[in-house]
Amino acid sequence: MKILVPVKRVVDPYAKVRPLPDGSGLDLGNVKFEINPFDEIAVEEAVRQKEKDPSVEITVVSIGTAECEDQLRKALAIGADKAILIETTAVFDSPGIAGELAELAKELSPDIILMGKQATDDDCNQAAQMLAAKLDWPQATFASKVVLSGQSASVTRETDSGEETLQLPLPAVITSDLRLNEPRYIALPGIIKARSKPLDRRPAKTSPSPKTRIAFMETPAARSAGRKIANVDELLSALKERGAL
Amino acid sequence: MSRLLLIAFQGHEAEQLSGFAQKLGLPYDVLSLDSKAALDLGADLVIQVALSDIPPADGLAKGLQPIVAPYSHIAAVSNMATKDVLARLAGLCDGSMVTDAVDLDSPTLFKRPMVAGSVIATVKVLALPVFLTVRPAGFPKPAKQGTSQTSQVSLVLKSKASRIDSTSRGGARPDLSQAKVVVSGGRPLKDAATFEQVIGGLADQLGGAVGATRAAVDSGIAPNELQVGQTGKIVAPDLYIAAGISGSTQHMAGIKDSKTIVAINKDPDAPIFEFADLGLVADLYQAIPELREKLGK
Numbered sequence A: 001m002k003i004l005v006p007v008k009r010v011v012d013p014y015a016k017v018r019p020l021p022d023g024s025g026l027d028l029g030n031v032k033f034e035i036n037p038f039d040e041i042a043v044e045e046a047v048r049q050k051e052k053d054p055s056v057e058i059t060v061v062s063i064g065t066a067e068c069e070d071q072l073r074k075a076l077a078i079g080a081d082k083a084i085l086i087e088t089t090a091v092f093d094s095p096g097i098a099g100e101l102a103e104l105a106k107e108l109s110p111d112i113i114l115m116g117k118q119a120t121d122d123d124c125n126q127a128a129q130m131l132a133a134k135l136d137w138p139q140a141t142f143a144s145k146v147v148l149s150g151q152s153a154s155v156t157r158e159t160d161s162g163e164e165t166l167q168l169p170l171p172a173v174i175t176s177d178l179r180l181n182e183p184r185y186i187a188l189p190g191i192i193k194a195r196s197k198p199l200d201r202r203p204a205k206t207s208p209s210p211k212t213r214i215a216f217m218e219t220p221a222a223r224s225a226g227r228k229i230a231n232v233d234e235l236l237s238a239l240k241e242r243g244a245l
Numbered sequence B: 001m002s003r004l005l006l007i008a009f010q011g012h013e014a015e016q017l018s019g020f021a022q023k024l025g026l027p028y029d030v031l032s033l034d035s036k037a038a039l040d041l042g043a044d045l046v047i048q049v050a051l052s053d054i055p056p057a058d059g060l061a062k063g064l065q066p067i068v069a070p071y072s073h074i075a076a077v078s079n080m081a082t083k084d085v086l087a088r089l090a091g092l093c094d095g096s097m098v099t100d101a102v103d104l105d106s107p108t109l110f111k112r113p114m115v116a117g118s119v120i121a122t123v124k125v126l127a128l129p130v131f132l133t134v135r136p137a138g139f140p141k142p143a144k145q146g147t148s149q150t151s152q153v154s155l156v157l158k159s160k161a162s163r164i165d166s167t168s169r170g171g172a173r174p175d176l177s178q179a180k181v182v183v184s185g186g187r188p189l190k191d192a193a194t195f196e197q198v199i200g201g202l203a204d205q206l207g208g209a210v211g212a213t214r215a216a217v218d219s220g221i222a223p224n225e226l227q228v229g230q231t232g233k234i235v236a237p238d239l240y241i242a243a244g245i246s247g248s249t250q251h252m253a254g255i256k257d258s259k260t261i262v263a264i265n266k267d268p269d270a271p272i273f274e275f276a277d278l279g280l281v282a283d284l285y286q287a288i289p290e291l292r293e294k295l296g297k
Ligand SMILES: Cc1cc2nc3c(=O)[nH]c(=O)nc-3n(C[C@H](O)[C@H](O)[C@H](O)COP(=O)(O)OP(=O)(O)OC[C@H]3O[C@@H](n4cnc5c(N)ncnc54)[C@H](O)[C@@H]3O)c2cc1C
Pocket: A013, A037, A038, A120, B185, B186, B187, B188, B212, B213, B214, B215, B216, B227, B228, B229, B230, B231, B232, B233, B243, B244, B245, B246, B247, B248, B249, B250, B251, B254, B264, B265, B266, B267, B270, B282, B283, B284, B285
């Protein structure tokens, strides 16, 4: 059983980020970069499957600059077996990522591609579904539970009104939601130890022709702080005044 | 040819997007997957497909592909069901996609939030067709605009995935993403019973929906479909009451279009007070029962 986990390097999801004054991009001075939290959950899930079934082999892949090695090393430290860094400075939008990953899937023939439901920087929530479409594989997005048995996966997924369970023949694409698991804590020595695991650097196979381009970034209109109120009586009269009740 | 298709997974979604259609300014049709849709909102044609339930994304996207083929723009209300299917359709049709559009400048320039709502990006669409999931709050509904023709189609549906179980909780409360009043609770609501009694009780008294933070959902206090925020539901009610919620960027990303935000938090320095219109520094276990009692009078 082969599991491929794509991971994206993103700005620290807990950092306060702002656009540059000229709107040309994000102000990234002094911010840390992390593995996209949903991708970390996907790696953790793959490793838990491997702990149940030692025949599972986990490859992690990141598309981006040489610095993505940090996030791949973290994924290796969580327990992935090997990593591929598709090194590029080109801008890939989600359709471009899906196209590049589809090429890799044809080469590696994984049984499952387990990825994040969305990258917390672009918040697109697109790449996995586009990849599944290109490969003509079934998909289960927003997974909160994954059970593998033989050549199928049963995936419980969160929906707008509750949850549902899908049975998927493999190969399939699955995306992680927040409740799938809680990733283990990796201390620095673990990351250092993962330095000896194989990491294959290679160029991209596709050249992206972006289907969308970010023309401008701005700070959203801020909600200004209102006022503090002293007690419930004042709250009620303030609500009535505003016509909110 | 430039033409818009609005896909309504549920009948009311077509009406929710009529403001978007008007602002986009292209002639448009509606595809309604549950056979109900308003016929007086200016669409030329309302195409009805009666599906007893929405099939898994792989089959549905393939079934929809021939229907969306003539359109340059294909849009649906932004939620989990539509993100699942529209992104797959975009992949099938080799189209572009804009997730969570909140505004537009032209048929190829859309605004959308990124990085948990810290940034609004203007996205230039370079390739058509474009698939859009749209947040209706940014596009006020126009008045009735003339009637539509209707037609029926059937879809060829074959999914590799099969649904073997589903739980829909919903219940009697209004739908969170459309409610006029939302009462939400966070981590300090000890357990599911307390959450239901305190937050649910106030919501019922106000005829509102119930929401929760990720912290409350993760710890099993509230069910997942109630999560509000960057990775949960986006709400835009007239009144949002946040009780025991700190005001993380991720939570605020889901509520910032609310008309009035009330925060009840016992920590005077909680970040939520920087956004709330009305902030009450109080213990929610005292403030909410008192509020309920005085509302009852
Ligand atoms: C990738 C990612 C996505 C996320 N997506 C979301 C999302 O969609 N939605 C979301 O909500 N979060 C999301 N989060 C989590 C978010 O960062 C916060 O951790 C979460 O919102 C905190 O929830 P909380 O306010 O309930 O808890 P806390 O931050 O713990 O706040 C609890 C508050 O309750 C107050 N309090 C305690 N006791 C009382 C009392 N008796 N009376 C009154 N006040 C009291 C405290 O002063 C405190 O301010 C996400 C995080 C990540 C990394």
